[in-house]
Amino acid sequence: MGSGEGDNEKILELIGSIARRLLSQKGIVRKDDLINALEFLRKSTSEPRVRENSIRAIKMLSDREH
DSSP states (O other): HHHHHHHHHHHHHHHHHHHHHHHHHOOOOHHHHHHHHHHHHHHOOOOHHHHHHHHHHHHHHHOOOO
C-alpha cells in the first residue's frame, strides 16, 4: 500500500470516527455536520498530521454531491 492510500484510509477513519460521535449525540449526521466537526478539529489541534488530514477530509466531503 502506498502512502497516498494509507493517508486516504486515515482520512476515512477520521470521518468515520467523527460520524460515530455525532450519531451517538444526535442520531443523525448530515454532511455539513461532519464538515463543521472536522473544521473544529482542524482549528483546535496542535498536531500537524491531524490538521492536514482534517483539511483533506473536508475537501473530500465538499467535493461529493451527496
